[in-house]
Amino acid sequence: MSNVPSDLKYTKTHEWLRTLPDGTVEVGITDHAQHALGDLVFVEVPEAGRTLAAGEPFAVVESVKAASDVYSPIAGEVIAGNPALAAEPEAINSDAYGKGWLMRLRPAAAAAPQLLAPKDYEKLVVEEGS
Amino acid sequence: MSTRLEKPIFEYSVPGRGAEDQWPRDPGPAATDDLPATLRRSTRPLLPEVSELEAVRHFTRLSQLNFSIDTHFYPLGSCTMKYNPKACNSFAMLPEFLARHPLSPESVGQGFLACLYELQEMLKAVTGMQAVALSPMAGAQGEFAGVAMIRAYHRARGDLERNEIIVPEAAHGTNPATATMCGCVVREVPVNAEGDVDLEALKTVVGPKTAGIMLTNPSTLGVFERRIEEVARTVHAAGGLLYYDGANLNAILGKVRPGDMGFDVIHVNLHKTFSTPHGGGGPGAGPVGVSARLAPFLPVPIVGRRGEQYCWLTERDLPQSIGRLSGFMGNAGVLLRAYVYMRLLGREGMARVSEYATLNANYLLAQLTRAGFDAAYPSRRASHELIITLKRQAKELGVTAMDFAKRLLDHGMHAPTTYFPLLVPECLLIEPTETESKAALDAFVAAMAEILAEAAQEPERLTSAPHTMPVRRLDDVRAAKQLDLTWKPTVAHAIPTTA
Ligand SMILES: Cc1ncc(COP(=O)(O)O)c(C=O)c1O
Secondary structure, eight states, X not given: OOOOOTTOEEOTTSEEEEEOTTXXXXXXXXXXXXXXXXXXXXXXXXXXXXXXXXXOEEEEXXXXXOEEEEEOSSOEEEEEEOGGGTTOTTHHHHOTTXXXXXXXXXXXXXXXXXXXXXXXXXXXXXXXXX | OOOSXXXXXXXXXXXXXXXXXXXXXXXXXXXXXXXXXXXXXXXXXXXXXXXXXXXXXXXXXHHTTOOOTTTSBOOBTTSOOOOOXXXXXXXXXXXXXXXXXXXXXXXXXXXXXXXXXXXXXXXXXXXXXXXXXXOOOSHHHHHHHHHHHHHHHHHHTTOTTOOEEEEETTSOTHHHHHHHHTTOEEEEXXXXXXXXXXXXXXXXXXXXXXXXXXXXXXXXXXXXXXXXXXXXXXXXXTTXXXXXXXXXXXXXXXXXXXXXXXXXXXXXXXXXXXXXXXGGOSOOOOOEEEOGGGGGGOOBXXXXXETTXXXXXXTTTOTTOOOBSSSSSSOHHHXXXXXXXXXXXXXXXXXXXXXXXXXXXXXXXXXXXXXXXXXXXXXXXXXXXEEEEOHXXXXXXXXXXHHHHHHHHHTTBOOOEESOSTTSTTEEEXXXXXXXXXXXXXXXXXXXXXXXXXXXXXXXXHHTOOSSSSSOSOOHXXXXXXXXOOOOOOGXXXXXXXX
16 A cells, blocks of 8 residues: 555645645655656756746656656745755655655745645545556 | 577687787888877777687677577567568668768769669658658657658748647657757647547647647557547647657558648658668668648758659758758668568558558457456557556566566567556557467467466566576666676786787
8 A cells, every 4th residue: 555644735646745834845756656666767856946837847757667757736936956866866765755855846826736635645546556 | 599698708808819810901100190199099908809719609699699580579569570571681782782882973873862762752652741851860860850840831931939749648758859859848638548639638738839749640559549630630720730650650551641641741660660670779760751831841862853863852952951860861771671671562562561460469469368468458459569557467466567578588589568658557568560470479378378377376486587588687777877887807807908
């Protein structure tokens, strides 16, 4: 069974979003997604200052099976990409919700995101037959 | 096939050994006098020192470690690894072709030019397009030429806003990459549960910024896009053009023509359908065909005809051309092989290629389903290739598509394409091609059934496969991360390095 922490929000495309105390957010890919991709060998994270629309690809994760785009769950401005992933992409495999975060984002003022609650994401993962 | 690993040739090296009669004649000390001293090396190059026989044995043994179409069943989906008749190669290797200099005058290369001219004409007839250029040197370069022409067309009309290329989510990775290389923005459209492009989604994506759509038909999902005419109408009505990725031409050869489906531009992978294997990793050719409105933008050179004489058409003849994509006329050897192959097949032979390619794929689909495998699109007929998904086996037995692929090697068969298209979990994309017999197909089904039974009883036989190959399960992660394959001498094979 996939690990779906109850304090995060999710997307249908398997990203997670954590709201930090200062109102900024942290984004990564879910445990289910890292499992489906397999061992990651390369990760490209966005540069600070980039503005993203909701649903816009902001990162690339490449495993031994495939390269995939990662989509921004909400609109906003990138504060930072995770610099540690260039040398250690496997952090996403071992700690998808912690050390494997992909970017920190300052949400756009008008952002009213359509995100999934943990139990809805869990349902989605089960439907996909993880 | 040999199962013993071959050492690097350096490890056979013995100082002073060699094959003197193969050496270049000693040019004398003055030969490098006109090279600046800073560019001359002061140490001897590190070269293996072996006898002629040792060199022959080493490379022959290496060649015996290969899987090849000439030795093994090779159902590598999306690569059309069919038998390539030896005649195609022998004719392409005629000494007059090999010795021809690309800068020689047209008057002494009329035979070569005639072959290329006729190849252009045959490709026009096969694809239903109005004009063809042969110079792109791979499928991906043909795509580049195609999208560059689409952009040039819109620009020439002053339609400067059109910079979006629509790509279905199932597309081959080269399609979005091409669009990006040409400075376009990629808009993805989803595919429905039966493998067709989602028309409603397409209608919301097209508009005044649409430059065109890139479609593969049959798609990479191994099924024919059934509503292709409606897709064409939708994109044309929005002012966009249609790009046909002809990499899967083997499925429709002699049956339907992209020109008749309404496409404006197509590339063809000669190194799949026309007598050069794609998975060979060698040179390729991706000619482009276009409708009349794109003809002025074709890459040059093209072979033309003035009276009885064949000639090169260049920038002078096509001032709106997108330019040159190769030093000369593209990969001459691949073009010649395709020409000979087409002449050997003839018009009726072309149709037989696609009939048997699709018959073989559908036979495999039926037999594999009967053997307990799940089709990715059970309601659909296969095209020239088919997809099975091992999602259920992965869940119930803990074995993956990769484990099946590796275990097939022990059965003396090349693995199908794995994990492509990405849309289908735990998938194998299987393309038997038209040149395999029923016996070969049955042997493949039997091997798959045996592996499936083994997966239930002894899954670790799969997860640790292959067992009979010169190398066992490789560390994919390390291979992807540590790309340095340089051989470094140890003391045992030390080679003196000073002159
Ligand atoms: C559908 C499709 N399009 C394009 C290509 C690219 O062709 P090439 O490898 O010659 O660049 C391929 C190659 O396999 C393909 O399968």
